[in-house]
Amino acid sequence: MILKKMNAIISLLLVTACLAHVGAELVFILSKGKYMSHFGMGIMSDIVMGTAMTHVLITVIIFFFHDSKLKIRYPGTNVRTLLQRISGVLMLVFLFLHIGTGDRLASQADSGTGYYLLNYVSMALFFAMVFLHISVSFSNALVTLGAVESMEKKRTIDRIVWVISGLFFLASTVIVIYGYCTMIGGEGV
Secondary structure (H helix, E strand, O other): OOHHHHHHHHHHHHHHHHHHHHHHHEEEEEEEEOOOOHHHHHHHHHHHHHHHHHHHHHOOOHHHOOOOOOOOOOOOHHHHHHHHHHHHHHHHHHHHOOOOOOHHHOOOOOOOHHHHHHHHHHHHHHHHHHHHHHHHHHHHHHHHOOOOOOOHHHHHHHEEEEEEEEHHHHHHHHHHHHHHHHHOOOOOO
């Protein structure tokens, strides 16, 4: 139970770090690099990456070594748990595509529309997985920490987090795509 509580705390720190990173990225993009340096963005990315890898490591340890109900086919597992696991794995896949996307887009200013479309789609899918994972996991972390005890409060928190995550997904996807299109001179999609 100590590992689960520690993981819940790390996951809430990760949500905070991700939102700070997204905010800094949006400031960088909308200001065309004027108000945030690549160095500052690198530090933010390193904090998010370190926190994420710690969360992943503890999750794997819990899943494989401490979860006595481990079943390969997940019988009895609800849709929310499956979404949490699938979005977590897909988030890691798209994370590696996400890393360096801005640099790739800027360095390929003369590439065709297909190149940009592929990068934008991978960014949108990464954002979708991050916000989906937050949506299905956030209230669970609060329950694990004992901050939420009633199902009514959990459902209310879930609804609020789903709406906020949806808005953040739309805003970050639109702003990032618009920002990168304008940063590279309007080329691309």
